[in-house]
Amino acid sequence: MLKFSKTSLATKCSPNDFTFQQILGHGAFGFVLKAQHKPTGTVLAAKFQQIIFDPKSDEAKIFSSKASKFRNLKREINGLRRADSPYVTGYYGLMIMEKYVLLCMELMDFTADYLYNEVRKTVDSKTGRFDEKALGIIATSIIKALLYLKFNLELMHRDVKPSNILLNLNGDVKLGDLGLACHIDVSAAKSVAAGSTIYISPEILDGRQQLLPGENKIEFSARSDLWSLGVTLVEIARLKHPYSYCNTETETIIAISMEDPPILTELDGYSVELVKLINSCLTQDPKLRSRVEELVKMKAVEQYENLEQNKTYMESFVKQYMENRERNESSESELLETIRNLKLN
Numbered sequence: 001m002l003k004f005s006k007t008s009l010a011t012k013c014s015p016n017d018f019t020f021q022q023i024l025g026h027g028a029f030g031f032v033l034k035a036q037h038k039p040t041g042t043v044l045a046a047k048f049q050q051i052i053f054d055p056k057s058d059e060a061k062i063f064s065s066k067a068s069k070f071r072n073l074k075r076e077i078n079g080l081r082r083a084d085s086p087y088v089t090g091y092y093g094l095m096i097m098e099k100y101v102l103l104c105m106e107l108m109d110f111t112a113d114y115l116y117n118e119v120r121k122t123v124d125s126k127t128g129r130f131d132e133k134a135l136g137i138i139a140t141s142i143i144k145a146l147l148y149l150k151f152n153l154e155l156m157h158r159d160v161k162p163s164n165i166l167l168n169l170n171g172d173v174k175l176g177d178l179g180l181a182c183h184i185d186v187s188a189a190k191s192v193a194a195g196s197t198i199y200i201s202p203e204i205l206d207g208r209q210q211l212l213p214g215e216n217k218i219e220f221s222a223r224s225d226l227w228s229l230g231v232t233l234v235e236i237a238r239l240k241h242p243y244s245y246c247n248t249e250t251e252t253i254i255a256i257s258m259e260d261p262p263i264l265t266e267l268d269g270y271s272v273e274l275v276k277l278i279n280s281c282l283t284q285d286p287k288l289r290s291r292v293e294e295l296v297k298m299k300a301v302e303q304y305e306n307l308e309q310n311k312t313y314m315e316s317f318v319k320q321y322m323e324n325r326e327r328n329e330s331s332e333s334e335l336l337e338t339i340r341n342l343k344l345n
C-alpha cells in the first residue's frame with residue numbers, strides 16, 4: 001500500500017488506482033510510465049524498479065529476514081518524503097510489489113542526455129559545444145542537490161549520470177532517482193552488470209573503499225558522487241562521453257583506474273571558472289578531491305545563485321531544442337503489453 005504524503009495525494013492507494021498513459025523510458029532494471037492517480041487526478045512518473053541486491057550485502061540480509069523486512073527501505077522512503085528542494089525531483093510515495101518497487105515521482109519533461117543530444121544535432125560535431133550558461137546552471141543545480149542530500153537528508157546518490165538529471169519546459173533542473181542506490185540497488189555492482197561503468201569513480205572500481213580518518217560512509221560516497229558528476233558534466237560539455245573511445249567494459253575500467261582524469265582544458269572553450277569547477281570533481285585521489293561544501297563556494301556556482309533567473313534562462317534555452325522535438329510516444333499495444341506483464345490490472 002502506498003501512502004501519498006505530499007500535496008493533495010494524502011490517500012492510501014494500490015496500483016489499480018492509476019491509469020497508465022505512456023512509456024516514458026526504460027532503464028537497465030525497470031521502466032518509467034506516465035500515470036494518473038485516479039482519485040486525485042495527479043499526473044506523475046511511475047518508476048517500476050526491479051528489486052536486486054548483491055547477495056552478500058547487508059541489504060540482502062535485511063530483506064531476507066522476515067521480521068525486519070522493509071525496515072531499511074522504510075527509513076529510506078522517509079528520507080525521500082522529507083526531500084523538499086527545488087533541485088531534487090519530488091516523491092509522492094512508494095509501493096512494494098512482488099518483484100518491483102513502484103516509485104511515484106514528480107513528472108519531468110526530459111533528461112540531460114536527451115537535451116545534449118538535441119543540442120549536438122544543431123552544432124558542428126567537431127567544434128560545437130554546449131551553452132556555457134546552461135552548463136553552469138546544470139552544474140550548480142546538481143551540486144546544490146548533492147549538498148542538500150548530504151547535509152539535510154544524510155543520503156548519498158550513487159547514480160549521478162545524465163539520465164538522472166531531469167529537466168522540464170519551465171526551466172527546472174533536478175536530480176532524480178535520489179538515494180535509492182543505497183538500499184534498492186547496489187549501484188557499483190548494478191552499473192557494472194548493466195554495462196554502465198562509465199560514471200563510477202576510480203576508488204570504487206579499484207575497491208579502495210577505505211574511509212579517511214573521521215570520514216563516514218556518506219562522506220565517502222559523496223566524494224564518489226562528485227566524480228560521477230564531473231564525468232557527467234564533461235560529457236555534456238563535449239557533447240559526447242569522455243570514455244567513448246573505449247570499446248569494451250574492460251578498456252573503460254582500465255581507463256578510469258589508470259589514465260589521467262578526463263578533465264576539461266581551455267581548448268574546450270568554456271570559462272576558466274567553469275572549467276575549474278568541473279575539474280575539481282575529477283581529482284583522481286578521493287582524499288584530494290573537493291567536497292561538495294567547497295564546490296558551492298566556487299565562483300562558477302556563486303554566479304548562479306538566483307534560482308528564478310536560472311529558471312528563466314533555462315526555460316528559453318530548452319525551448320529552442322525541445323519545443324519541436326518529435327515525441328517518441330509508445331504505442332498503445334506496447335503500453336498494454338508492459339502493464340499486462342506487471343499483472344497490475
Ligand SMILES: Nc1ncnc2c1ncn2[C@@H]1O[C@H](COP(=O)(O)OP(=O)(O)OP(=O)(O)O)[C@@H](O)[C@H]1O
Nearest residue numbers: 024025026027028029030032045106107108163164
Ligand atoms: N521523473 C521522471 N519524469 C519523466 N521522465 C522520467 C522520469 N524519471 C525517468 N524518466 C524517463 O525514464 C527513463 C528511464 O529512467 P530510469 O531511471 O529507469 O533509467 P536510467 O536512469 O536511464 O538508467 P538506470 O536504469 O541505470 O537508472 C529516463 O531516461 C527518462 O527518459
Ligand SMILES: [Mg+2]
Nearest residue numbers: 027163164177
Ligand atoms: Mg534514472
